[in-house]
Amino acid sequence: MIEVLNPGTRTTIQDAGRHGYRHMGIPASGAADPLCFALANYMAGNRWDAPALECTMGGLHLKFLEDTTIGLAGAHMWTQINGQNVENFTALPVKKNDILTMSFARDGCRAYIAFARGLRAERFLDSCSTYIPAKLGGLEGRALKSGDRLKTHNRPCEAPRKIPLGFAPALSHHVVLRAYHGPEFEQLTQESKRHLYVSPYITSDKTDRMGARLRGNNVETKVPISMTSSPLLPGTLQVLPNGQPILTLIDAQCTGGYPRVLQVIKADQWLLGQIAPGTQVSFRRCFDDEAFDILKARNSFYSTLIDGFSF
Amino acid sequence: MPFKAPQITAYGDSAVLIDYHSPEFSRQISEHIQSLAAGLREDGVWLETVPAYDSLLCVFDMLQTQQSEAIAKLKTYVKTHKSRNKEGSKIIDIPVVYGGKYGPDFDAMCEALNLTPDALIKAHSEETYLVCMLGFLPGFCFLSEAPPRLHHPRRPVPRTQVAAGSIGIAGWQTGIYGLDSPGGWQIIGRTPLTMFDAKKDIPSLLQAGDRLRFVPSTKEIFS
Secondary structure, X not given: OEEEEEEOOEEEEEOOOOOOOHHHXXXXXXXXXXXXXXXXXXXXXOOOOOOEEEEEOEXXXXXXXXXXXXXXXXXXXXXXXXXXXXXXXXXXXXOOOOEXXXXXXXXXXXXEEEEOOOEOOEOEOOEOOOEHHHOEOEEOOEOOOOOOEEOEOOOOOOOOOOOOOOOOOOOOOEEEEEEEEOOOHHHEOHHHHHHHHHOOEXXXXXXXXXXXXXXXXXXXXXXXXXXXXXXXXXXXEEEOOOOOEEEEOOOOOOEEOXXXXXXXXXXXXXXXXXXXXXXXXXXXXXXXXXHHHHHHHHHHHHHOOOOOOOO | OOXXXXXXXXXXXXXXXXXXXXXXXXXXXXXXXXXXXXXXXXXXXXXXXXXXXXXXXXXXXXXXXXXXXXXXXXXXXXXXXXXXXXXXXOEEEEEEEEOHHHOOOHHHHHHHHOOOHHHHHHHHHOOOEEEEEEOOOOOOEEEOOOOHHHOEOOOOOOEEEEOOOEEEEEEOEEEEOOOOEEEOOEEEEEOOOOOXXXXXXXXXXXXXXXXXXXXXXXXXXXX
């Protein structure tokens, strides 16, 4: 068992998400950065999709009530065990009564802490992912709070594993996302079309798992558009009537009523989970089948390490 | 088909959008979209099918299918699909308290539309509505068109909190909020019914294709 001493800014239990229910209005949720989540599980000796903790921005303190192994990946939060610094992107053995503390996130937004054998959590529609707006999954469908006790499964797992050099992604305060034009892109002014691909945007503090509000050059449509509610996915860039863009993240609502001007490619969507308030976001245009080749290359790289994982 | 063929285009690298670009609400198109989506779900190869009023987003597995294949497949499917809709589904009554603290925009809307409170309630509740789709959040029901004299734009600034069960108007759209959530619709009333309950086998009270009627009620239904 693990006791939560301090949940930090926001910590939830996540897994690979509940897919295939958007027609019921239920977003997939799941780890906002599935790559770092999978790496944390791999290091802890688990299947890549075992339920683990997602700590947003930092501040998480845990006390271990039994010996176990954890895998640590994602944003660098100056993690310590009993006051001793530990390396990010490593597997760590911990003893009963050890205390893990995470400070404020540097270079990224979310850290993943996986526990050997995986966390036990409430299942809903084949997933333990916490979705706070509808109180689904995780622990009572909410963020962790002080005093919560987390249990792990009894099933066997592999020994802790290291990840070879080069597999830990480099995170920074500048995220570059490759994207295709969205359905309403052609309705933008010439100037706005150019701005989208050349000028960087800064993420505002109005950012959560649903979306990130961006600040920068205004993006305007040639004429005001009044849209009926239309489908959305994570990684869709929408423009509000005031010209400021909003990028949907992993908990993206299923439909929205604003023009959809860009769609981030699948292979870059893991980065959406590392966008913190203040992060600079730039978009690069993708052409033709480029995204398919990028995904194939990325998948074949990581699937040599993590069994069954794909972006 | 009584309507023109849809545009079928790539949406990012892993989805395809089928869009009928209907300038106004069309019950036929909405029902056709639901029928298309239900057929695709039976196929079992699509990761998500997200229906809206006049468009449908289909997410495919990039490891199995190329985008050009997915588009071609959907073009053939749309051309050959015969709409099957649930006929004669029963009409569900939704009790509503209009106005007061349950409908914070009710009075302003009466004034803006030049309707007496009774006239607004009568207009909104004498219609039988079709549930066109669910989402944006769990339990939210997008309904068929409100009577034309109730059409009213969204609030200029969305509310940060709208209570679950709230009934709103946005342009020609009317709908029911499933959860406490942010929202920009004009709220005219609220129902005490639980629209979304994760503990039930079928968590949403209403499904796309259901028909419903609003029944004006007194505030005692909340106690």
